Amino acid sequence: MEERVLHFKRRVLANLTGYGLEGESRLAKHIEKLQAGSYPVQGGKKLYTADDSRQIRAVDAPWPLPRFDRPEVLAFFYSKGGVGKTTICANIGVTLAAAGNRVLLIDTDPQASLSLLFDVDVDQEIYTLGDAVEAVIHDKPADFRKGLIRPIKDLQLDLLPADNRLVWTDMLMVQAQYREKLVEQVFICNQALLEEYDFVLIDTPPSVNSLSFSAVAASNRIISVVQLSKMAIKASGNLFKLARELKKGTGRVVPITFIPNMLHGGKPHTRSTLDIIRASIDSESSSKVGITATVIPEYVGLARPKGHEDGQKTLLEAEPLSLTTQKFIELSREIETLAMLDRGDENHG
Ligand SMILES: Nc1ncnc2c1ncn2[C@@H]1O[C@H](COP(=O)(O)OP(=O)(O)OP(=O)(O)O)[C@@H](O)[C@H]1O
Numbered sequence: 526m527e528e529r530v531l532h533f534k535r536r537v538l539a540n541l542t543g544y545g546l547e548g549e550s551r552l553a554k555h556i557e558k559l560q561a562g563s564y565p566v567q568g569g570k571k572l573y574t575a576d577d578s579r580q581i582r583a584v585d586a587p588w589p590l591p592r593f594d595r596p597e598v599l600a601f602f603y604s605k606g607g608v609g610k611t612t613i614c615a616n617i618g619v620t621l622a623a624a625g626n627r628v629l630l631i632d633t634d635p636q637a638s639l640s641l642l643f644d645v646d647v648d649q650e651i652y653t654l655g656d657a658v659e660a661v662i663h664d665k666p667a668d669f670r671k672g673l674i675r676p677i678k679d680l681q682l683d684l685l686p687a688d689n690r691l692v693w694t695d696m697l698m699v700q701a702q703y704r705e706k707l708v709e710q711v712f713i714c715n716q717a718l719l720e721e722y723d724f725v726l727i728d729t730p731p732s733v734n735s736l737s738f739s740a741v742a743a744s745n746r747i748i749s750v751v752q753l754s755k756m757a758i759k760a761s762g763n764l765f766k767l768a769r770e771l772k773k774g775t776g777r778v779v780p781i782t783f784i785p786n787m788l789h790g791g792k793p794h795t796r797s798t799l800d801i802i803r804a805s806i807d808s809e810s811s812s813k814v815g816i817t818a819t820v821i822p823e824y825v826g827l828a829r830p831k832g833h834e835d836g837q838k839t840l841l842e843a844e845p846l847s848l849t850t851q852k853f854i855e856l857s858r859e860i861e862t863l864a865m866l867d868r869g870d871e872n873h874g
């Protein structure tokens with residue numbers, strides 16, 4: 526299998542660090558001060574890595590690198606299938622990491638779409654979140670390091686993959702006491718490891734089961750991908766219900782952020798969809814709910830043909846300068862800002 530690497534041109538580095546097109550000459554000056562690495566070259570020009578993004582954003586860049594003492598845990602959850610949760614989770618994960626963040630992806634879907642996207646051989650023996658949960662239920666140590674995979678070279682992006690045994694984990698959890706706390710307990714067991722990350726992104730299946738409920742309960746924020754369809758928007762009712770259950774069970778209000786997917790900015794139907802989503806939000810006063818300013822369009826580069834789920838590259842790998850890639854960079858920047866807000870909320874009780 527071809528090894529996945531992520532090296533990019535200076536233009537992409539400028540986009541990831543906030544310098545943009547007009548700031549490229551200022552970026553060039555900044556680059557001169559970087560620690561000289563052994564850069565790969567393409568067409569006589571240097572290529573850069575996530576490490577360069579991190580170094581540049583650490584000192585005086587238009588987009589400074591956020592730093593947290595604990596990771597921001599985001600659950601990609603929506604009770605409707607096929608809306609793009611996995612696609613958006615993978616692309617945001619890679620973009621956040623390329624911009625200099627340390628990212629852990631956790632696949633909790635027995636279909637393992639996220640794992641397949643990162644070339645995991647799901648026929649091999651795999652250590653999943655399910656194994657960690659079972660260990661905690663049986664008072665045994667739960668160690669994520671047994672399962673971690675680093676799918677793209679030069680990127681601080683790790684993946685805890687999934688396989689279809691997760692279906693059984695869910696059945697086991699149904700009988701467990703305090704099941705909404707189980708993933709939180711697994712996180713406590715792995716605290717030292719988790720402190721090595723800035724973001725933990727959890728991809729969940731389209732159903733509310735014990736495992737996805739517990740994963741959402743252990744998160745700082747729910748990220749809900751939503752599309753223009755009556756069914757997709759109607760499913761937000763289930764999401765708000767889950768948020769209410771969480772509040773009852775844990776006393777915590779988990780904020781929700783909608784990411785509109787497969788829409789086209791500026792088109793009339795996009796505006797009306799956004800209005801419908803906003804209207805459903807306004808009636809939901811018990812939760813902190815918002816919607817990203819960035820909208821992900823329907824784009825052929827994001828479409829995975831059915832049955833060919835494995836090995837699909839993320840946009841930053843496949844077409845780093847496309848407009849939709851730029852959307853993911855903007856979205857990642859919004860996610861960083863929300864993470865800083867979450868930290869502020871926690872510090873103020
Ligand atoms: N913006 C987009 N443009 C084009 N195709 C997209 C876009 N977003 C997602 N897709 C395609 O839609 C299909 C469903 O996406 P994805 O698997 O990410 O959804 P999901 O919500 O994770 O599904 P599930 O509920 O089954 O886990 C995939 O074939 C994917 O390639």
Ligand SMILES: [Mg+2]
Nearest residue numbers: 610611634638
């Ligand atoms: Mg999915």
